[in-house]
Amino acid sequence: MERELQKLSWLTIQKLVPSQIDTIIFPVGTVEAHGSTCIGTDNLIPETIALGVAERLNALVAPTVNYGITKSLYRYNGGSTIKPETFQLYVRDILDSFVDSGFKNVILMNGHGGNNAALKPVAYEFHKEKSANIAVIHWWELCGKMTDEFFGHVGGHAGTDETAMVQAIDENLADKSTYDPELAYTFKPGADVYPVPGSILLYKEGEGYPNFDVKQAKEYSIKVIDTVGDFCEMVLGRWKKFGL
Numbered sequence: 001m002e003r004e005l006q007k008l009s010w011l012t013i014q015k016l017v018p019s020q021i022d023t024i025i026f027p028v029g030t031v032e033a034h035g036s037t038c039i040g041t042d043n044l045i046p047e048t049i050a051l052g053v054a055e056r057l058n059a060l061v062a063p064t065v066n067y068g069i070t071k072s073l074y075r076y077n078g079g080s081t082i083k084p085e086t087f088q089l090y091v092r093d094i095l096d097s098f099v100d101s102g103f104k105n106v107i108l109m110n111g112h113g114g115n116n117a118a119l120k121p122v123a124y125e126f127h128k129e130k131s132a133n134i135a136v137i138h139w140w141e142l143c144g145k146m147t148d149e150f151f152g153h154v155g156g157h158a159g160t161d162e163t164a165m166v167q168a169i170d171e172n173l174a175d176k177s178t179y180d181p182e183l184a185y186t187f188k189p190g191a192d193v194y195p196v197p198g199s200i201l202l203y204k205e206g207e208g209y210p211n212f213d214v215k216q217a218k219e220y221s222i223k224v225i226d227t228v229g230d231f232c233e234m235v236l237g238r239w240k241k242f243g244l
Contacts (some may be wrong), residue, residue, distance in 0.1 A: 003054040006063045006186060013101070017058075023059035025050040028091065029111035029117070030068030033076035035158035035200035036179040037166045040066070042175070045165045046111035049139055052225035057232055058106065062098070065091065069114040072196040086117045091119065095126045095134070105239065106134040107232055113157070115136070133239050135232065143227045150220055156208035157201035159184075161220070163210035168221030176212045184209060215239065225241040 002008055005024065008016075027050045029042035035084055040046070043066045052062045053210040070081035082090070098106055106126075110119060116138055123134045140147070140154075146153050153225050155161030167174045185198025186205050 003059070003061050004053065004063075004089055005060045008060075013060075014143060018102040018104060020059055020101070021060055023057055023107065024062050024098050024103045024105070025054060025109055026061050026062045026094070026098070026117060026206070027064040027106045027109045027111065028068060029066060030070050030082075030114060031066060031078065031080040032073045032112075033079060033158075033199035034162065034166075035183045036175045036177075037158055037210075039078045039175040040175075041158065041166050042068070042111040044169055045162065046109040046113075046139060048165070049167050049222075049228050050107075050109045050224055053229040053232060056229050057107070057236060059105075064092075065094070068112050069118055071114055072194055073199060075195045076199055087115070087228055088118050088122050091242070092126060094123050095122070095132075096130060099130045099132050103176055104106040104133060105236060106132065107132060109228075110134045110136060110138050113140075133244055135235050137232070139224065139230060142231060143224050146227050147175055147220075150223060153204065153207040156184075156203050159208035160210055161208075163212065163218075164217035164220045165224065167212065167214050167217035171214050171217075174212065175209070175238065179210065179212070207216050216226055 022047055025047035031039050034041040043064050047064045054061050067080055067082050069084055069087055070079050073079055074081050119136050123136045127134050144154050151160050162172050183198055184200040184202055187204045
């Protein structure tokens with residue numbers, strides 16, 4: 001069946017929610033530089049994961065919020081940002097709308113690390129005030145152990161893991177011809193730099209550079225979707241078991 005909320009009529013939604021479907025997956029990202037991959041990386045990945053797990057979780061997928069909180073990469077060409085307070089109010093209004101439409105469970109699929117801190121209090125207040133269930137998934141963190149086992153390291157912003165996910169979606173969105181290892185910057189403790197001097201951001205010296213292996217990328221994407229699906233299925237099952 002069709003899983004994208006925006007492709008359904010209100011009459012179909014009325015029949016499905018909440019009697020047959022009570023879970024919605026809500027992808028959220030931002031628009032910012034990602035080395036030699038597209039500036040929509042943080043939107044395309046959570047949307048792809050959401051669509052990949054929707055059938056398994058018996059969920060619908062909400063339209064993606066494509067604009068988030070971009071900080072250290074804002075001045076790189078094409079980047080956009082939203083003030084944290086505006087972003088929080090906007091996301092909260094959308095969450096409230098889901099409950100008003102009959103959804104009981106929200107899986108917020110976050111694709112951008114700059115959103116993490118803002119989403120946490122929004123999710124807590126939403127859960128408390130609306131008596132709804134919400135899980136905020138930061139896919140690259142949730143998949144960190146699997147990524148380390150798969151690649152031998154955890155990747156980084158526009159690094160091995162994100163570039164692989166983009167290539168699995170559409171290999172044309174990761175342009176190897178524009179890649180230069182000097183696009184990468186390894187974070188140094190004790191330094192906050194704006195703009196950060198590189199659009200590939202690594203967390204360990206010498207580790208996480210994209211490899212542009214399309215076959216490996218597709219294998220990795222399947223593992224990411226499976227890993228996220230396993231976790232979400234467990235959470236939803238426990239919510240149900242405990243009557244929440």
